[in-house]
Amino acid sequence: MKFNGLLSAITIASSISALSFNQHDDQIVLSNLNSEKSHSPLNEIYSQFDTVENKQFISKIWSDLSSEFSENKLIQLVNQFNNRKSLPKNNQYKAFTAASTQFETLSNDKFNDYSLRIKSTHPEILGLDTVQQYTGYLDVQSLDKHFFYWFFESRNDPKKDPIILWLNGGPGCSSSTGLFFELGPSKINSTLQPVNNPFSWNNNASVIFLDQPVGVGYSYTNSEEVVSTEAAAKDVYVFLELFFQKFPQFIQNEFHIAGESYAGHYIPRFASEIINNADRSFELSSVLIGNGITDPLIQAGSYKPMACGEGGYKPVLTPEQCHQMEKDYPKCKILTKLCYDFQNPLTCVPAQVYCDNKLFQPYAQTGLNPYDIRKKCADEGGNCYVEMDYMDDYLNLEYVKKAVGAENIDIFTSCDDTVFRNFLLNGDEQKPFQQYVAELLDHNIPVLIYAGDKDYICNWLGNFDWVNQLDYKDGEIFAKKPLKHWKTLDDGKIAGEVKNYKHFTFLRIYDAGHMVPADKASESLDMVNRWISGDYSFGHKD
Known part of the structure; x- marks a missing residue:
């Protein structure tokens, strides 16, 4: 975003x-x-x-x-x-001193330049949820790179429930957007108070929110800037290795990576990094990509039909x-x-x-919201959603920074212009990443591509087109499969359309914009719960 x-x-x-x-x-x-x-x-x-x-x-x-x-x-x-x-960088920070915040530090000889910091006092004091939660940083010492994470255990059965890593896009946007605006345990209201989210994805899964690449959200650096998805892949892989070393009780749980928007670049490449490290200590169970940008060549062709009345909405x-x-x-x-x-x-x-x-x-x-073709931006500052401003203000509160161990951050911004510009000038956005999706499918890793059908910038037509043209071992069979109604489990309501063959699924979600969990909270929870339970066809059997 x-x-x-x-x-x-x-x-x-x-x-x-x-x-x-x-x-x-x-x-x-x-x-x-x-x-x-x-x-x-x-x-x-x-x-x-x-x-x-x-x-x-x-x-x-x-x-x-x-x-x-x-x-x-x-x-x-x-x-x-x-x-x-x-x-000037949006995400300004002070020099870190060990005395400012108490952390436990974990290192590994295999990754001798990396260490994982875990805050010794947990952030439950903020009242976002009653579950166990942890915050901290992945540090890359020689490059002065520090990646912030926030981990919430499942509300159900954390010993057995899956782990989900959530990544927002941008490039340059904090995964706090997912945490506080979309799928996390609480959202932030106009008075900067947390409000419980009954449709949080941690209802039946433990969820990690990671601010990456470096310079995004509470993450920070004073030297080495990441300018491409390729460069970010190793950092995320090492983070996961150290995370499961710190929390070995979860290493046998299923592990999924989910995200949206520019995560259509991130997730395929990061997942490829995982499966190509033969000595990894954990396994990847599946990936979920929402309203992603993955195959720009094909997806650019969807702008005209989406704006001109061919995507289920009137011409604009x-x-x-x-x-x-x-x-x-x-x-x-x-x-x-x-x-x-x-x-x-x-x-x-x-x-x-x-x-x-x-x-x-x-x-x-036209002045219309790029993330929702039905309306104009509610916030002229660039985020388009006033709730994003509430989130920014909340995460800039000193007591919040202290609770999570981010006192060294001067100014939190949900999206960092420097990171965005660096990726753009490197040409990263226009590069292809669909080949990594094909690689995952050929390795029998389940893949869900879902899309709210009122988004414009990464619209459902473009996502539907590239999945149908994807070159993988079952690609021709998948392309011929029809779209069928997707009905939610609780009430049997028709919530969209689904297309599936074996472990590859495309899901169109009716009347949702770019941020599906924000627009269709109940339906998005139905989607993720069924997916992580192994219902890849969403109730349809061949």
Whole structure:
């Protein structure tokens, strides 16, 4: 979940690496804005493009993008990018001292640069739930990276119930969004008081909320910034190894990873990291991805139909705009294919910039909520939901920070612009991650892709399209399976549509936006409870 600052981020991206792109004699001239100095590594990448037409096309796209901004503006943006280390960070923090908070520390010779801190006094004093709960940090000493986590045991039977790791997206958004706005044991009201959530996912599972990558939420760093999903994968894997070392009583419990939005990148890659570590001490039972961005090439093609009345909601754009988006998608597709082939900033940033400008911005200019096509943003600050402001204010209270061991954080923000910008400038968003989903399925790891059908930014049409085109061993069989009604167990109400074959499931959830547990709390609990119990078809048998 990340929307505010998108236009400025796109502008900065168009001047990545202080380079402008101009076409001359059928070659790209890669030049510094102040000189004509050649950059041979970029020319070498460019020379690998397979056709003259692709070379000409990428040249034209960069030329079109550059022409939208004056030279002075580009120079200003480039200087900002080059000096990014000195830019103010949203998530400011004080130097940590051991005396400020009492922690128990756990280390492992296998991961000698990592340690896990666990607060010795638990945060039950905050009154979020009556269950056992733990907070602390994963520390990477040499890189000065510190990842915050909050763990709630199950309300039911923690000795036997599954463990769920929850990850929010962004990139750059705290998993406290899931904790306090969606699926956690309490939500925060306008007076900054916790209100019990009867539909919390810890009703029948123990849940870990992890702030990652570093710099997000209560996590912090003073040096090493994570700029890609790939770089984040090892940190999350080591966190889980140390977590299960600290809590060995849970190592035989089923373990699932769930999340939404940019977690469509995170979860497939993190899950791949787990199953490819043969000496792991725990097993992965399944993954759940809600309204994720996983296959940008296919999902970009869903913006036009979703905005133009083909996704189950009325059109919100004019016929002329819809026609133009249809014309623009093939260019987006060509650029994204180049990104998929080469997976570097030179190929992926142009694809991201072009596709966002041409396919997302027509919707953004309507003023409608990107996370719910039915309404405008309730909060003009960028979060779109006033409840997110309550959460931010609550997590900035000194007694809350003290209770969880985060006194060293000066300012908590639900989404960090620095992390968002770093990922964008690395081209991470436009890269493919569906191949990791195929890998999981071919290793017989169950996968649930669920989507609220009133979301726009990661809408259900795009998610439905990519799962039907996924290349894995049972892909052709899955693609032919029809959508069927999904009925909740408690009251038999039709809550959406489901498509399943063996351990792969797609679930459309009626009348929910981007954050399904916030919009459809009862239905989302029905979904997660049935999934972790092994009901992958949601009641439908072949």
